[in-house]
Amino acid sequence: xxxxxxxxxxxxxxxxxxxxxxxxxxxxxxxxxxxxxxxxxxxxxxxxxxxxxxxxxxxxxxxxxxxxxxxxxxxxxxxxxxxxxxxxxxxxxxxxxxxxxxxx
Amino acid sequence: xxxxxxxxxxxxxxxxxxxxxxxxxxxxxxxxxxxxxxxxxxxxxxxxxxxxxxxxxxxxxxxxxxxxxxxxxxxxxxxxxxxxxxxxxxxxxxxxxxxxxxxxxxxxxxxxxxxxxxxxxxxxxxxxxxxxxxxxxxxxxxxxxxxxxxxxxxxxxxxxxxxxxxxxxxxxxxxxxxxxxxxxxxxxxxxxxxxxxxxxxxxxxxxxxxxxxxxxxxxxxxxxxxxxxxxxxxxxxxxxxxxxxxxxxxxxxxxxxxxxxxxxxxxxxxxxx
Numbered sequence: 001x002x003x004x005x006x007x008x009x010x011x012x013x014x015x016x017x018x019x020x021x022x023x024x025x026x027x028x029x030x031x032x033x034x035x036x037x038x039x040x041x042x043x044x045x046x047x048x049x050x051x052x053x054x055x056x057x058x059x060x061x062x063x064x065x066x067x068x069x070x071x072x073x074x075x076x077x078x079x080x081x082x083x084x085x086x087x088x089x090x091x092x093x094x095x096x097x098x099x100x101x102x103x104x
Numbered sequence: 105x106x107x108x109x110x111x112x113x114x115x116x117x118x119x120x121x122x123x124x125x126x127x128x129x130x131x132x133x134x135x136x137x138x139x140x141x142x143x144x145x146x147x148x149x150x151x152x153x154x155x156x157x158x159x160x161x162x163x164x165x166x167x168x169x170x171x172x173x174x175x176x177x178x179x180x181x182x183x184x185x186x187x188x189x190x191x192x193x194x195x196x197x198x199x200x201x202x203x204x205x206x207x208x209x210x211x212x213x214x215x216x217x218x219x220x221x222x223x224x225x226x227x228x229x230x231x232x233x234x235x236x237x238x239x240x241x242x243x244x245x246x247x248x249x250x251x252x253x254x255x256x257x258x259x260x261x262x263x264x265x266x267x268x269x270x271x272x273x274x275x276x277x278x279x280x281x282x283x284x285x286x287x288x289x290x291x292x293x294x295x296x297x298x299x300x301x302x303x304x305x306x307x308x309x310x311x312x313x314x315x316x317x318x319x320x321x322x323x324x325x326x327x328x329x330x331x332x333x334x335x336x337x338x339x340x341x342x343x344x345x346x347x348x349x350x351x352x353x354x355x356x357x358x359x360x361x362x363x364x365x366x367x368x369x370x371x372x373x374x375x376x377x
Contacts, residue, residue, distance in 0.1 A: 006152060021148040025326075067326040070148035 002088070007100035009084045016078030016102055018049060018057075020071045020086050028063040046089045047071065051078055061088070080104045134298045142375050151243060151321035151373035154235075154328035158244025161237055167217025176212035178205070178245065189249035190370050193359045195260040202266040204358040206332045207350035209241050228349040229333045232326065239330045243319050249370045254316065256362045263359060266352075270360025273353055274305065279343045285357070288341070299377070304361060315365035317374030324377055331358060 003023035010017050022044065029041025041063065049057035056075040078084070080102050087097035162173045162185075178188035179196070193204045199211055206228070213219045230236040258264045277284040288296070290305035302314035319330045335354050339347050347354050 003153070006148070008147070019148055021150060021152070023150070023153055066323070068150040068153070070150075072148075 002090070002094055002096035005086060005088075005096065005098045007084065007086055007098055009078070009100050009102040011078045011080050011102050011104065015074050015076060016051075016084070017072065017074045018084060018086070018100075020047075020049075022047075022069045022071070022088060022096075024068065024088075024090065026063075026065055026067045026069065030063070042090065042092060044069065044088045044090045048087050049073070049075075050085045050087075051075065052082065056084075078102055135295070135300050138298065138377055149321055149373065149375050150326075151319070151328045151375065154240050154243040154321070155247045155373065156244075157235065158240035158242070158247075161241050162244055167213065167219045169216065169218035171216055173209075173212050173216060173241070175216060176209070178208055185245055185248045187249055187252045189246045190252045190254050191256060193256065193263065193266065193355055193362060195262045202260075202262050202355055202359060204331070204350070204355045204362075205242050205245060206238060206330060207355055209238050209245070210350050213238065225349045229330070229336070230327050236330075239319075239328065239333070242330045243328050243373050246319055246370070246372050250372070252370055254312070254362065254365045254368050254370055256359070256366055258363055266356045266359040267363050269352075270356035270358070273357055274360055281343055283342045283344075285338065285342065304364060308364070308367075311361065311364035312368030315361050316368050316370050317372055317376070319372055320374035320376040322376050328373060329376075 005023065006021040008019045024044050025042055026044065027039050027042040029038070029043075031039045033039060043063055043065065044061040047057065047059045047061055048055060056078075057073050059071075061069070082102050083099050084102060085097060085099045087095060089095045165172050175182045177183075177196075177198075178185065179191055179194040180186075180188050189205055192208070193202050195202050196208065196211075201207075203211065210221065210224055213224055214221055224238055227234070228236060228238055230239050256263075258267050274285040274289075277287065286305055288301050290303055291301070292303040292307055292310065294301050302310035304311040304314055318334050319328060321328045332349060332354060335357055336347060336349075339345070
């Protein structure tokens with residue numbers, strides 16, 4: 001299981017803004033160690049956000065995303081006090097899900 | 105350094121600024137763009153993960169003595185973390201030394217927890233393979249001074265002396281290129297490649313910005329870096345021998361730079377390219 005994310009969500013005027021900071025090495029598979037050995041690819045492939053069972057974000061990630069990725073998105077609706085759940089899956093099959101409560 | 109990560113960081117930079125660049129005129133400089141990028145991700149600073157790690161380490165019983173650092177005196181009494189960083193370096197009676205945050209943490213880890221100094225100072229900085237406990241602890245402690253004004257007192261003669269030594273080192277030219285810190289950091293409005301060089305000798309504002317943004321997450325390295333690391337790397341840029349971790353010279357320089365930053369709100373842990 002991966003390391004925890006930091007999620008901040010705020011609802012205003014019928015729109016919820018979600019900021020996600022993920023902890024992940026995001027190795028491209030192209031980088032070499034000083035001794036020439038290739039560092040194996042290891043990156044998040046999919047990010048999903050769910051609100052009350054509804055998918056509000058479904059994204060594909062790849063090698064061009066930096067280490068410890070930061071993602072901001074907005075969706076219509078979302079109520080203060082309700083929860084938003086974010087999950088990612090990486091190319092090694094590891095995954096992580098974290099939740100945050102929507103603030104005002 | 106990892107060029108791949110730099111390229112990725114630069115790509116994010118390019119993507120994040122492309123809209124602004126269209127709207128603005130051509131006077132937008134590279135440093136403006138770095139500033140925009142910094143702003144964009146400042147509420148998602150990965151240094152927070154290092155703060156979390158540091159806080160856990162602070163509270164966890166460790167070392168041969170199996171105690172936490174919760175009784176560590178950072179200058180405001182045993183266990184007081186809030187606001188401690190804004191007042192460091194300080195003179196400590198128990199060690200009879202002026203100490204910066206990292207050397208003080210070293211004292212607590214050796215005296216309270218029973219680690220040996222060598223165990224900690226052998227590899228005091230994080231690498232992509234291995235995090236550094238003392239560095240994460242420092243990130244946690246500085247975070248507890250966020251929003252508090254820098255107020256390093258030079259009333260104690262030893263601190264005053266440390267300040268004066270720091271000032272001399274800052275201006276001391278030597279090495280294969282005959283560089284001093286002041287060669288790169290005592291002129292306003294200059295830069296090396298895309299990096300603005302703060303004038304820490306005569307611009308109060310530059311000195312404040314430069315000091316209060318450290319420790320910082322380095323996007324190009326994917327690591328949170330401590331102030332001792334910052335100094336260590338500048339000694340390297342200066343082609344000087346590597347300074348000893350938490351040595352008197354590094355503490356003196358820190359005293360000089362911290363005092364010059366007095367009055368500014370501490371805003372770290374920061375975010376650097």
